[in-house]
Amino acid sequence: VSKLRRREQLEKLFVDHATAVRAYALRRIDPATAEETVSEVFMIAWRRLDDVPSDPLPWLLACARRVLANQRRAGRRRVALQERLSHLGDPPGAWEFDGVPDRPLARALGELSGDDRELLLLVAWDELDPEQAAQALGCSRGTLAVRLHRARRRLADSLRRIEHEEPPITTMESLR
Amino acid sequence: MSDVFERLRAANPVSDHTQPDLDEFLRRLDERTAEESSPIRTDKADVSGWRRARPSVRSRLIAASTIAVAIVLAIAAVVSHTGGGISLVQRAYAATDSAGGIVYYVTSTRSSSGFGARSSSSESRAQVWRSELRSRRLETSTTELHNGPAQQGGSYEEVDQRVAGGELSSTYSPPPRNTVFKGFLAFRGSTSPESVNCRRSPSCAVTTEDPVLALRELYAAGRLHEAGHARLNGKTLTVLEGNGAARTQPSVRFIRLNPSSRILVDPKTGAPVELITHYGRRLGALTSTTIFHTYKHLALTPQTERLLSFRAHPHARLECVLALHCSDRESHGLDIGHT
Numbered sequence A: 001v002s003k004l005r006r007r008e009q010l011e012k013l014f015v016d017h018a019t020a021v022r023a024y025a026l027r028r029i030d031p032a033t034a035e036e037t038v039s040e041v042f043m044i045a046w047r048r049l050d051d052v053p054s055d056p057l058p059w060l061l062a063c064a065r066r067v068l069a070n071q072r073r074a075g076r077r078r079v080a081l082q083e084r085l086s087h088l089g090d091p092p093g094a095w096e097f098d099g100v101p102d103r104p105l106a107r108a109l110g111e112l113s114g115d116d117r118e119l120l121l122l123v124a125w126d127e128l129d130p131e132q133a134a135q136a137l138g139c140s141r142g143t144l145a146v147r148l149h150r151a152r153r154r155l156a157d158s159l160r161r162i163e164h165e166e167p168p169i170t171t172m173e174s175l176r
Numbered sequence B: 001m002s003d004v005f006e007r008l009r010a011a012n013p014v015s016d017h018t019q020p021d022l023d024e025f026l027r028r029l030d031e032r033t034a035e036e037s038s039p040i041r042t043d044k045a046d047v048s049g050w051r052r053a054r055p056s057v058r059s060r061l062i063a064a065s066t067i068a069v070a071i072v073l074a075i076a077a078v079v080s081h082t083g084g085g086i087s088l089v090q091r092a093y094a095a096t097d098s099a100g101g102i103v104y105y106v107t108s109t110r111s112s113s114g115f116g117a118r119s120s121s122s123e124s125r126a127q128v129w130r131s132e133l134r135s136r137r138l139e140t141s142t143t144e145l146h147n148g149p150a151q152q153g154g155s156y157e158e159v160d161q162r163v164a165g166g167e168l169s170s171t172y173s174p175p176p177r178n179t180v181f182k183g184f185l186a187f188r189g190s191t192s193p194e195s196v197n198c199r200r201s202p203s204c205a206v207t208t209e210d211p212v213l214a215l216r217e218l219y220a221a222g223r224l225h226e227a228g229h230a231r232l233n234g235k236t237l238t239v240l241e242g243n244g245a246a247r248t249q250p251s252v253r254f255i256r257l258n259p260s261s262r263i264l265v266d267p268k269t270g271a272p273v274e275l276i277t278h279y280g281r282r283l284g285a286l287t288s289t290t291i292f293h294t295y296k297h298l299a300l301t302p303q304t305e306r307l308l309s310f311r312a313h314p315h316a317r318l319e320c321v322l323a324l325h326c327s328d329r330e331s332h333g334l335d336i337g338h339t
Helices: A003-026 A031-047 A056-073 A078-088 A103-111 A114-124 A130-137 A141-163 B002-010 B022-033 B048-082 B088-095 B211-220 B302-308 B328-332
Strands: B102-113 B120-130 B135-145 B152-164 B167-173 B178-182 B196-199 B224-232 B235-243 B259-265 B272-279 B286-298
Touching: A003 A031, A003 A056, A003 B022, A031 A056, A031 B022, A056 A130, A103 A141, A103 B002, A114 A130, A114 A141, A114 B002, A130 A141, A141 B002, B088 B211, B088 B224, B088 B235, B088 B259, B102 B211, B102 B302, B135 B302, B211 B259, B211 B272, B224 B259, B235 B272
Parallel strands: none
Antiparallel strands: B102 B120, B102 B286, B120 B135, B135 B152, B152 B167, B167 B178, B178 B196, B224 B235, B235 B259, B259 B272, B272 B286
C-alpha cells in the first residue's frame, strides 16, 4: 500500500470517527486536552494503521482511554488533569461530572466503580453496541453482557437509594 | 432498569459534535514525522532479496530516531515546565521515561529493618522491561525473617498485570504471590509503599516498590537536589538527595515512614546507578539499597515488543484493551474477569 493510499485511509478514519473520539475525550477531560487526545489517538492510528480493525471505533476509543491515562502518567498538566482524569479509575464516590444536569444520576454514577461507569458510558453516551463495547474493553461479548447487566443493576440501585435519600450502605470494606 | 439506561442516555453532557480540524491534525502529523523516515514500504518493483534485508535496518533506525526525538521532547517538556536550563535532575527524569520505547533494567535490591532478634532483611534481583503502557518483571528474592520463618524466597515471573478500579494487580508465578497496587492511577503508575497492599506474602511490602517508578515520583515532585559527586567502581557520579512524601507502612498502618533518598546518577545520561532510601531515622528503620546493573533504552520493534508479553499462564487474567503492546493471545483470547 502506498504512502498516499495510507494517508487517504487515515484521513477517512479521521473524518469518520474524530468527532466520536473527541466527544469521548470531552466527557472526561478539559476541551484543550481533549483536542490533544484526538490528535494523539490518530497519530497512533497512523503508526499502526495496519492494526486498525474493520470496525475502528472501539479500537480508537480504547486508544483514547489509554492516551488519557498516559497523559496523567506523563505528568502533563498535572494539577488540572489529576482532578479530571481520576474519573478513569477512581474509587467509588469520587466521581462528579458538572456537565450532567441530572444530579441524582451524576451522584449515582459517582458511586459506581470506575469500570462499571466506563462500561455504562461507552454504551449510553458513546453509543457502542455490546460487540463494540466488548472490543473496546478487551473482553468477550458474554463477559460484557454479564458486566453490563450488573453495572445497570448497581446504577439503578444507587439511583433508587439516592432518590429516596437513604444513607449510603456502610460495608466492612469501606471501614478499613 | 431500562428506564435508568434511557435516563443515562438522556443525560449525555456532550452536545458539541464539532468535527475536529483535519487540516490541523495533518499539519501536526507532518511535524511529528518530519524527522522520521517514512515507516511505509513503497510500491516500487519487488526486489525481494533487497527488501528482506533493508527494512530491518531501516526500522531500527526509525525506532532509534523516534526514541531520540521523544527523549529530547521529554527534556524539552521538563525545561518548559520549569522555565530554566536543563538541570541534572531534569535529565535524570527524562532518562527514566520510556519515551515511546522500552526501558530495560536489571537491579539488585537489599532491604533491611529492625535490629537484634527482630531484624529482617531481603534481597531481590529483578529484570524489568517497561514501556509507557505496560511492564514485565522477573524477580528472584530471598527474605530472612529473624523472628519468623528462617528463610523464604524464590524466583517469580510476572505473568499477568491489569488495571481495574484504580488498582494495578500483578500476578506472579509460581503462586502464591499477588500484589495489588492500590491507587495505581492516582499515583501515575507509582508503586509507592503506601499504595502497596500485599496479599499472602509477609515480606513484599516495600521491597516490591519499583525503583524506577519511585525515582520518577521523586523527580516529578521536585523533591531532589544535586548534592555533589561520589565515586563508585572507578566512575564519578552525581549525587541527588531529597525527601519523599511521608507515608504509612501498609502492613503496620500506624507507623509513619519518612523516606529520604540518595541517588547516584550518570552525569552524562542521567541514568540511575544506585538508589538508597531510608524510611525514617528511628533505630531499625527500613533501609533499601538498589543497584542498577543494567539500564538502557530499547527501540520499540516487533522483536522488543515481545519482551513485554507475558507467557501463557493459567493464572493470568490479562487486560489488554489496545493492540499497542498486545500479542494476539492477549488481545483476543482472554477475558478481563472481575475480583
